[in-house]
Amino acid sequence: SQKIEQNSEALNIQEGKTATLTCNxxxxxxxxxQWYRQDPGRGPVFLLLIRExxxxxRKERLKVTFDTTLKQSLFHITAxxxxxxxxYLCALPLSGGYQKVTFGTGTKLQVIP
Amino acid sequence: xxxxxxxxxxxxxxxxxxVTLRCKPISGHDxxxxxxxxxxxxxxxxxYFNNNVPIDDSxxxxxxxxxxxxxxxxSTLKIQPSEPRDSAVYFCASSFTGGEAFFGQGTxxxxx
Numbered sequence: 001s002q003k004i005e006q007n008s009e010a011l012n013i014q015e016g017k018t019a020t021l022t023c024n025x026x027x028x029x030x031x032x033x034q035w036y037r038q039d040p041g042r043g044p045v046f047l048l049l050i051r052e053x054x055x056x057x058r059k060e061r062l063k064v065t066f067d068t069t070l071k072q073s074l075f076h077i078t079a080x081x082x083x084x085x086x087x088y089l090c091a092l093p094l095s096g097g098y099q100k101v102t103f104g105t106g107t108k109l110q111v112i113p
Numbered sequence: 114x115x116x117x118x119x120x121x122x123x124x125x126x127x128x129x130x131x132v133t134l135r136c137k138p139i140s141g142h143d144x145x146x147x148x149x150x151x152x153x154x155x156x157x158x159x160x161y162f163n164n165n166v167p168i169d170d171s172x173x174x175x176x177x178x179x180x181x182x183x184x185x186x187x188s189t190l191k192i193q194p195s196e197p198r199d200s201a202v203y204f205c206a207s208s209f210t211g212g213e214a215f216f217g218q219g220t221x222x223x224x225x
């Protein structure tokens with residue numbers, strides 16, 4: 001079956017360090033992968049999209065990689081700040097349609113001052 | 114644009130009652146999605162529409178759930194009759210073809 005796996009354990013890092021979150025998927029080859037941020041009591045907010053023919057994408061302090069061979073995406077936040085503390089979700093279109101996006105369960109990031 | 118607007122923000126109802134959740138997507142977006150989020154199952158796609166037409170409702174858990182989109186600016190998700198296991202946060206999201214999804218603030222449903 002098709003699955004998206006994110007580390008369900010919270011990630012605690014020191015302010016200023018680089019946070020790295022992992023998203024693995026199985027039994028599918030998605031055309032793209034997205035990363036969202038979700039704060040408590042709010043809806044997810046889009047951060048980045050990376051397509052299958054792109055290896056890496058950057059936006060300010062954010063960097064996403066997409067390895068279609070390993071079926072894995074890594075999400076990096078450099079020079080992390082306490083304001084980066086949130087749950088980060090990866091999302092991709094599994095079978096059924098280009099727009100039919102399925103979300104991982106998310107990884108909670110806590111940046112410690 | 115004010116973003117995706119959902120109402121109500123909170124809903125508490127008794128088991129067996131009908132519940133209707135409402136969503137106003139961002140103007141110009143041609144896709145609308147309904148998601149449900151729980152601690153156990155995360156964010157699940159229930160149904161999505163393209164140009165007001167339901168495309169995939171395979172995520173709708175049971176016949177008790179129904180969704181409509183009578184026009185480009187309004188959608189409803191109805192649960193009838195509601196059960197305690199329906200308690201969750203329900204999100205509506207909209208997007209323009211090929212673009213990212215914009216989520217509403219969600220409706221926190223509690224069925225007692």
